[in-house]
Amino acid sequence: MPFLNHTQPEILRPVSTMFIVTSIVTALLLNGLPWGGLWLTLRPDFVAVVLLYWCTHKPLRIGVGLSWAIGILADVGDASLFGQHALAYTLLAFGGVVLSRRIRMFDLREQTTQVLVILFSTYAVYALVQWQVNGQIVWTYFLGCLTSTLLWVPMSSLFQSMRQMRVDRE
């Protein structure tokens, strides 16, 4: 599959702040759609995937602090405990920033396994807090981590192509 392999260096234009903000707001919007029942269980965490993308591809612009702030917004939107998403996204951003060079070296298929580990730890932290508060762990919650990982490939290639498009238009 050719689209899975984009290790050869591409010339991408510097990402505009507008693009990053729009992507994150869209992710928040997608998370806020009225999901229900099975769809809610299978819902990928769009915000987490988008944040992870920016943390790995632009670690100097989107880092731990911004992820934390977006986590707080997600907490407000979700009416969850203040800091619950923030803690999870902080960990996610840390993983993304630290592993950013390594992840960018891999092709998309290899990236997926790396991303799975980071997303799983994020979900685990969230579930751990939930367990401390409610006293039970909902195991089906971790299905969302798998779907989020599956989202990584289409979303990365979408973002890459959008960044390329900006070059082609010149």
Add this chain to the structure above:
Amino acid sequence: MGKAVFLISHFLYILFHYRLTTSLLTRSMDSTQTFQVFNRGPSPAARLVFFAVLSLLLMFVDARFRYLESTRSALSVLVSPLQRLATMPLMLMQQAGDFFVTQNSLLTDKTALQRQHGIDSVQLVQQQALLQENMQLRNLIALQQRGQYTGQFAEIVYTERDVFRRKVLINKGSVAGVQAGQVVMDDKGIVGQITRIFPWLSEVTLITEKDHAVPVQVLRNGLRSVTFGAGDTSQLSLRYMPVSTDIQNGDILVTSGIDGIYPPGIPVAKVEKIERDAAYPFARIACLPVGGVDKYRQLLVLSASPKLPERPEPEPAPLRGQLKKSGGY
């Protein structure tokens, strides 16, 4: 060659200068600190620790003290338009669905509702007839057995703080027409009797109060007796019953209505334990109250029972006076 040397020396100069300025700026520059050409602030690990601790602190404060509600509502100003936007497509779809209702579906709905209404109204009429009949039968039975008693609902407001006194205060007083001596019961049985009246409160002495007596009958064989409260426990006892008396475990005691205070036929207690010891003249019979004497909050105050004719004096009036009177004639 000379160019290379110049470049290196220039680079070293820049390095030295950079280090000098940063050391001047930060002041406490550790000698062990690694050198950074580009200052990017604290390392990701430091940020992780800082923000993780901040999140944990926030979670703790939010879960324990709920101080952050104002912050939450302030931030929700940012998030709520997004949420409204997210739920909009579904709402629009529903509204559109509501608008484009076909006449056909309306008609079918209408006929179905009409049919249901017909069935329901027939059933309603039948039920009303049954209700009437039931009421009549009830009235007949009640007339036969109990006489007419009406009740008014009351709620317990205070309970006595003293463990040895079995009294409660209810929220109906003389304003509501409560009189001393009225009987208080719940849906299971007798709870107590009104002993003191205040304008908006009245005091109920529970049947478990020490030496509070209730005249009863054994439901099984009609044996008459009197129960007494034990006072310190939530028990009742039957006193002065001979050892050979016909009382069994599990017998239900109902009010006999003999004294004219307690209406007849209301459950009072259930026999719990019988000790027949030949050394004593009387059997020891412990009972447990049937009504929720120390359980519920809602009580029913029964209206005063109809007056009985005056009890004749235990000793007839002095005979001599009457004789004198009659002798006067």
